[in-house]
Structure formats: C-alpha cells, structure tokens
Amino acid sequence: MSEFLENMEEENPNFANELPVPVYDLKKKIMGIADRLLDKSIDFDSISGSEMGTTVENNIPYMNKLIESVVFQAEREYLDGMKIYNEIDLKECILILNKILIEGCTKLENYHIRYLFIDEFQDTDDVQIEVFQRLQKAINADCKLFVVGDLKQSIYRFRGAKLSAFTKLKGNNSDGWDVHKLNINYRTDSRLLNLYDEIFKSMGSQGTLPYTYEKDRLSSEVCKEAKDEELLVCVPCHAKDDDIRYETIMGIIKAEKIKLEKLMAHKELKKEERTIAVLVRNNWQVDSVLKAAEKDGGELNIEIKTGGDLFQLESTIDFYKLVSALCNNTNPVYLANFIESNYTDLILDYAKLRGLSETETKKELVRVLDEFFELRMRKTWRKVVSEVYSQPVLFVLKQIYEALRPWKQYSKQFDGQKFYMSNYEYLLEKIIKFSRVDALTLNQINVYLGINILTGQRQMARTVEFDDKGIHIVCTTVHKSKGLEYATVILPYTDDDIGNTNKVKLEANYLESKMSYVVQFENKIRESNSNYCDPDEFNEQIAEESRILYVALTRAIKNCIWIKNIDDKSPISWGSILED
Template identity: 25%
Template sequence: MLSVDLRRLMLLDEMEESEVRSLLDRLSEHLLTRAGRPRRRFPCRSSDYPSVVARECHIRAVHHIGPLFADVVAGYRRDLGVILARGVRRAYRIAEREYHRTLRAHAVLDFTDIQERALGLLRQMDEFAQSRYRLESRYHHVLVDEFQDTSRAQWELVSLLVQSWGEGIGIVQGAPIPPSIFVVGDRKQSIYRFRDADISLFNEATDYISRLRPGTPVRAAISQSFRALPELLAFVNDLCGSIDKRLHRSDAFRFDPQDRFPLDLEKSKPNSGQTTAHSDRSLLGIALGNDEASCASAIASEIDRLIIKESVRDPHTGVRRAIRPDDIAILFRSRISHREYERALSARGLPAYVYKGLGFFDAEEIQDLRALISFLAEPSSNFWAAAFLRSGFSRLSDEAIRVLAPEIASAITGNDEPINTELLSIQDRERFQLVRTGMSRWLKLVDWISPAELVDRVLNESAYLFETRGPRSPQAQENLKKIRELLRRIQNRGYITLSRLADHIDRLSMGGESNAVIDATGAVHLMTVHAAKGLEFPVVFVVGLSRGVGGVTPPIQVIPDRGDGSPLVTVWGARPEIENDERARELEETKRLLYVAITRARDGLYLGIVRRDKRVSPGRGSLAEVLPKSFIAKVDAITGTSRCVEWSLNDLSGALHRFRLCDSDDSPRSAQVEPAVASLEQPAPDDDFSPWSC
C-alpha cells in the first residue's frame, strides 16, 4: 500500500485536490512527525515484518524517502498557501471596502483616517498655503515623549511639521528663539509593536534632526535611575547584559555599556535613610510551582509574609514603613493569567485590584449571572443547568451534578423530584430543593417582567450578595452593579428577550471589557506588563515567566509590516522566510517586555516560574524564552531543600545576586493582615529592615 501511494506521487498534477490531500495525509502519517519532520522512529513493530532483513531494508528506505517527501509536502503547502492567500486578501479588501463605505454613510472618520487626512494635508501644502502659515505660526517648539512607541505615520507627521526649519524658510526663522525639536524615548521600552510602534525610527529621527542642525550634537543618553535600589539595578544590568543579542537587526534589543545603570552604593547604607541591603539579605526572590496555581499560592504566601514582617521606603517621603498591600504589584504578560493569582490572594484574605482591560466577563460573579440568564432563557439546556448548579447561586458539588446527569435541566424544572436525589449528600439535597423552588418561581416570571427586573429579583431572593463577601467584595459588588446597568442599557434600546440578551452578553464577552472601577487603595495590584509601563511599585512580582502566548502558528497570518511598510498575508507557511522574520521580531519585543517588567520594582523583585518535571520549559512567546541560559540552569538546579539561589555573571559586574525561594508551605496568616494594615501609620524602626532574608 505504501509503495503504491509513493508511485502515485508522480501523478499529482493529474489528481483531484481531494485525492492529493488524502494521499499526502496517508504518507505523512507514516513518513513524517506531527511537526512535519522526517521520522527517526516508526510505528511498525518487528512482528509486522517477515524478517529482520526486511525490517532493516524498510527502515533504510524510509530514512531515504522521508526528507524527499517532506520537501514535496512543503512545496505543496507553499503552492496551496499562495493560492489561498489571494482569496484571503480578496476577502480582506471586500471587508475594508465595506468598512469605509459604512464610515462614509455615517459621515465619521476613524483614528487612521484622521491621521491619513492630516498627513495628506501636510504633504500637499505649498510654500504659501494659508494652512502652512497657520501651522508655522502656532508651533515653534516640538517635544515628542515616549518616542519608542511612535509609529511611522506619526513620525512622518512630526517631521513634516518641522520640515521648513531645515530648509531655512518659513516665518519661524525670524523668531527671537530658534525653533527646536526634542525627542525623548528609550528603545529598550518599545513594547507596542501591535500598535505599529517602530523602533527603527530612532536612527531615522537622529539622522533627520542632525540634518536640521548640521555639526551640532543631537543625541544624549540618560542612564541614571532614581527608582530602584543599587542591588536591583545590578541584577538588571547583569540579566539584560547577558540576554542573547542579534545586533544585525534594526529592531534588535540592545543593552550596550552606556545603557547599564550606574550603581550608587551609598543608597544602600543603613545611615542613608533608605532601605538597607546587607550582604546576608536579598532584595530578589523566586517563586516556583508545578503549575500556575501552586506558583500563585507560593506568591500569595510570600505577600502575606511581607505585609506582616517587612518594610519598604515610602514612595513619597523616602522613610521606611511597613509594607501595605498596595505597595505590591503582580505583573504578567498574558491577560488570561490573573485569575489564579486573584484566587490565591483571596484564599489568604488579601485584597486585590485587577487593572483595566482584565477580567470583567471572567469574574466569578459575572460568570454566575451569565449562567443564570442563559438557563432562564433556555431551561431545557443541560449545559446551562449544570453551569447554574455550579454557580454561586447554588453551590452544588461536582459529585451532585454527576448524580443528576445527564438530564440535569429536567431535574431542576420537572414537576416531580428526581429519584436519584436520594444519592445526594444532605447539604446538596437541601440546596437542590431550594434551587427547584426558586427556579420554578422565576421561570413563571420570564414572560411577565423585564429581564433586568427579573435578574434583580433573583439576586434579592437568593441572597446572592452574601456569596460575594470576602476580600473581593468591593470589586464583586461593583461588577454586579456594572452588569445590571449594562442589562438596563441593552433593555432600554427596545424590546429584548432573555434569549437575545444571553446571546448579546456572549458576544460582549469576546471583547476585553474592564472590571468595574473601584478604589485600588489597600489592594495588591494585578496588571499586565503593558499596563504597568511608566509606573513603579516598591515590590514587584513578575509571574508566568514560562507561560507562552503563541502556541501553534495560525494557518492564516497577517504581518502588518514586512519591512517596507506594506502588509503581507500568508497561509500555511507560503512565505517561511518572512514568517521566520516575524517570529524574530516578536522575540526582540519579548526581550524589551522583560526589561520593562523587571524595571518597575523599587525595593524588591520576585520572579514567578512554573517548572514541569523540575525543569523550566518556556512556552513560545514567554518571558522565560529570552532569559539567559545560565539563569535558567540555576532555576532548574533548585531542589526541595534549597532556601536561596545565587546567580552571577563574572564577565560583567561580578556581582552575586541572591534570591529568596518562596513556597506555600507556611500556614495562612490572613487573620493578622488587618492589624498589620492598621498599624501602617507607624514608621518602621531604622535598624530592623530584613526583607527577603535568606
């Protein structure tokens, strides 16, 4: 059979597309791995061959044919990808045309349109245009901050505004003070490529400004940090200095000698009025776990300990005081990462605040309401019945749901009580009876009162707000208030059924709706690294370092800029060289993201890493993917008896960086948190600072 299929490869041009695909799939299963590489091992057993000689002959043949067949498959996928990419581009053009037609029909412009109109105006202005006169009379000095986040279109806008300054024309030339352009940025912090930020503009801007003022120095570096303690800066210097560099790339992460932070060791001395850091103490920490939940538990335990026992510099006065929950930030790359840490903090009675863009439709109370609304809209659905029984409205155990399955919906809504309820525990049976009674009453109201009014009634009659007590209570209650307001807004647009309301909420949940805004004072901050950019915190936990964000390459890739400013659509690896370059761009941005994350800390920095089988396995797009190999090796070598880890790079600073190891073995001390928080007004003694002691 295999030999017949191999001979048919010579007839691909004469075969139907479905036959070609079926043939290649059969051969791939035998000759290639799932990753598309030639097999080194084969699924056949020795008993499948008539003799040992036949088996060895077969293996040699497959080893010879495998690479050749892999090339055939790659060529087929490449050719098919080119054809499919044309169709995808055509679909995108149709969508773009319809999008702009809709904008014109409503007489509105989006942000890109406004930007393009402004550029068009500046490009087409002649020397004596009235608009040019007005612009030049208005702008004599230009300051561009956060230049690392500037797109090519935005830089062109700025350069056109100041173009006449270098040409020696325009009314600004006669001003008492010469015109000036001042650009401020840090290329190491360029992390907004998804918003078209172009790090290569740094060199272009330098050349452009140099031409405006020939012979005048136009570039100056500022490396002094007024934020972090010297021990943290030394770690940043060594870590970033040892990250793999690809200096041939225009978008490469650079950490040159002039980028290294100068270290003011006087800042660490006990008599300086700042936080001390003696040789036997560490401002660094590592939290390990076998999964994200255990890592989160270790971090929550360490935060509990910090709040009770340790002190930091006050950001405003510089005087040491006890650590408060809002001195601490937990940073992660992926938005899906915050739930484990929020739960772990809640389990220890520690308040947490999840920053904007995170978690509204993922919040437990919103998931509970979605389950309620969906089941009221579709009471015959076993799926939504199970979701409702597991929600905070019911709190039935998983075992109880298993007993009631598979006809869970009819068990709730049926006239007769299910026979198998006798198998439920006493607590589950009592709760299930309350659910049946309440749901019978609420389902009768579906067609009589509005959805928003029905939800309010269920919340009141079920005493659901009692379920939201605990550290998350303020956030949960604000989220409930927000969802109820949302229901009323949807309802006020016109008649809406519960079914349509449930569908609408499902569509909204696909977006990035933020949690309701509450006062973050007194709560641990949870946010993405992007949200933390420009902020600082006394203590920072950078978590989920090994958690990837990429995974398998999608079959359709849209590359916004392939290097010449134009976008590219590829399907199924049709342009591997460009896709590889895109992957390299993502890797460079990951290095910059790591730099931003670790430089948010003032007094203490922790790294949260998940190890599987006692080894760090960085996922694609993870921050651990760009960590130095020597550092990963140190983490891999940590044993259960370790309390400290030491890492150094003798070829750079020679400093020895000591990390405290965190675990979740300590018993929760949440009962002591409130007294600790209440005593924060008292300054910490000058000689008792011992944070992150090893």
C-alpha cells in the first residue's frame, strides 16, 4: 500500500493532499475488500483487470488499479511467504483443495467412502459446492451426498451463500436426488407457528421469502403455558427517544422474568425453556441494551453472546493498551490510555492534567503508576518496564495480568469475567502461533495487535457456556442465535429501513467473470464500479433481511414480543413485515 501511494506521489506531488479519504481508512477498506472476496472462497488469480469494470463515482478513479496493485499482489506475496514455512492460511484451504481436485486426485478411491454428509448447506458458496461435487467424483461413483439445509435460513450472503445452492449442486441430474421435507417442529408452541404461518405466507407471496404453505408450513404438537394473547405481542412506543425504547425493553424483560419465576415454582424447566433472548441485528445494539440494563440499576444480569470479533473485544483492547504503554513507557498518551483500561481502577484528574506541561504530565502519570504497581505488585512502574525487556515477555505480561485481574474490573458478573478470561487466553494462543515463543518481542506483539485491531480483522471469539439452574437473559445477534432456541424472543429493533442500500459500507464479489465492489468510507465518500448494481442489491437486501427475520422468529419456544416504533417512517422494515 505504501509503495503504491509513493508511486502515485511521484506522478503527482500533490497526490496526498488530493486524496479524498484518510489513508488509514483507505488501507482498512482495501483489506476489507480482500476479506469479502476470501469469505466467498474466490481465488484472486482468477480475476483479471478487464473484469473489474470502471469506477462510477470517480471519487477514487484509480480504485481498480489500487485493488490490482495492492490487494491481489499483497495476497500473492503473503501466500508465497506462507509456503516458505510450509504453512497455509485457513481461508485458503478450500481454494487449495479445489485446485487439487481439478488437477486430479486418484488415491481417494482407496478409502471406499460411501457417504458425504453436509449440514447447513444453504450457507455454502459456489466454490464450496464445486469442491463437494469434485470430491464426490474423486472418491468413487458409489459415494452418495447427504445434504441438509433450509433456504429460508440462508443468512450468510456476505460469505457468498445463494438461494441457488441446491440447484447448483443438482446440476443436470435433478432426477437423481431423493428430496425429503422436514416440517415437524418439536420445540415451538403450535399456536405460535400458526400465527407465524400468516406472516411467512405473506412474505412468500411477495417473493421475499422462499416459502409456500404446502411445502414449508411447520406443524407441531407442542402447547406451552402462554395464553393466546401472549403468543405474538406487539408493544408500541415512541422509540425515536432512546430512553423510552430502553425503558420499554427493560419492562418487557422484567415482566417475562416474573412469568418464568412463577412457572418454575411448580415445574422444572430445561435451560432453553427458562431463557429470555433479546435478538438484534448488530453488535452495537447488544452494547446499547447492556448499557441500558446497567443504567436501570443492574438488576438484570444480561449475558452477551456476540462472539465474532476477537480483535475488537475489551480483553484485546485492554491488552493492547498495556503493551503499548510498556513500549511507550514515558509517553503521556499511552500511559493515560493504559490507566483508563480495565487493568486499573484509577480515575485520572484531567482538569489537573490540563494545567501541566508535557514533562509535568509525564511525571505525574508515572507517579500514579508507581503508586499503583507498588500496591498491587510490590514494584514500581519503572521496574515493570525493566522486567518486560529483560525477561521472557509473555511471562512478565502474564504476571501483570494475574496481579491486576482486569476481568474483575470488566464485569461484576461471573459469566462476563469468564468471557473476558477465555478470550484473553485465546488471544495469547493466536500471538504464540504468530511467532515462536522464544523469539517473541514486546514490539512484535504491539505491531501484531495494532494491525489486527486498527484494520478490523475478523476472528471468531470464544463463547462461554454455563448454567446455574436459574433464569437466563441473553442479548445476541440473530446470526449468533441460529440453531438455538429460547422460551421468549424479544425483538427491540424492528424499525430499521431494510431496503436502504446506503447502509452497505463494504461489499465485493466475483461472479460470472465480473468483479463488483462498493465502498463507503468514514467521511461518507463512496466508490463503486460499473459491475455493482444498486437495484439488485436493494432486492437482495430485502430478501436476506426477510430470511434473518424468519430465523429470529423461529428461535421462540413459547412466545415472541416485538417493539413497534410509533415514530418509524421507514418504507420497509421488520415492523412493517410483521404488521402486514
């Protein structure tokens, strides 16, 4: 990236000043394009410059050149570097397997494999489907595929999943398949399913959900304790006022908790039957609900099940602040950031610090840290810095972690503390894999963390499961709830405009010899190419949001409650679908 920018500056000395977006954001979005393509198992070598169309907005007219010169070239160099150490990236595994199968692989026949079982098939991309087909062929003619999936639950379009998955798998041999429908539901109240059916039929008739009454209607013999009027409930409120929205959410949770407590007094319930789930679309909404619960007095212990972003978790950010402070151990900015982390319970007097010179500020912050470490570790900040450079770095960092116990500051709840500790350990595992332990330096850790955090690298975090036999209140995204079930499902955000294509901040794909992309930067500057089609995206987005709503609704065992924003003016939203 730096080399590309330097070359552009040689051609135009004023290039840096004319760049319409921040360089750091440009780097972040460029890496995001690479991730979007890899998520869909797309081989960069298969994309040529002539297949990239032309820039549309022309805010960054050299965008295609940038992608070719930086994204594709960086990926090649990265993979070449991996090969030197006889390693492969997990994202490349499916691409490498596909190449092996294309070139021919005869030894698989010796294993005499009779069946290949594939679950959640609706979430596969085209390359993965081709791999399954070639794998079956390479094994032997008697090998059968056993495939399970539900197109109504296809919610991973950003990974390349399409509604044509089953059609593509069948190819020209659609008659050679036995198709069986699984329409019996063993968890959800039959009365609730009947109410859902009216919603799903309407979505199916509008073409937003692959649903027909004859083929897709779910039947059940389950009947739970909810009254008829409690099964599917709309709670209206003026949600343009956030305080009112969150008061409404907390009120609903408390009311449902009381009902469960009364039920549990005379009946033993499984964990899922005593779990209330607040399902949302985005991680920021999870954070908002948690903050609302804390503001409400902390009476409700809401468990988080966001998972997803290891490099954006507080455990990772806290660790980065510690490492950065040790690397820049006399810099006031890094010292203040560390003091504000969960590693300390200190509160800085910023009014006092503003009146000091930089030297005085540094001296004051070091004094604060000296006192803190003397109390907690019987050594000064200067001594800690000295040790981290003279002893094995991970040993010293672990000593600091265990002495300061940041998980205690992070959460007062046991599950929150376990979540923090589990992902701290996971982060260390990732760092150790990144470099040999005996050669690892503090600066290497700092650079590794900085790159992964600042560029928004995605890595699935660990989740922590526990059961204390009490009532569980969970807040998570719909994607994380897939495959799970809850007594009550609460949908607090049903007013988002699901047809707003401007919400798409970053997308890239390669289909039918055409690469398409759209990028919106932090300063609202947007760039896309001529292969990207907004009308197509509009229809695809509404259809996918409809499927996500289907998944959210069908997580409920007993009842579902959704909040209707009276002030909502969105042309199409989950709320408008539920009302129809």
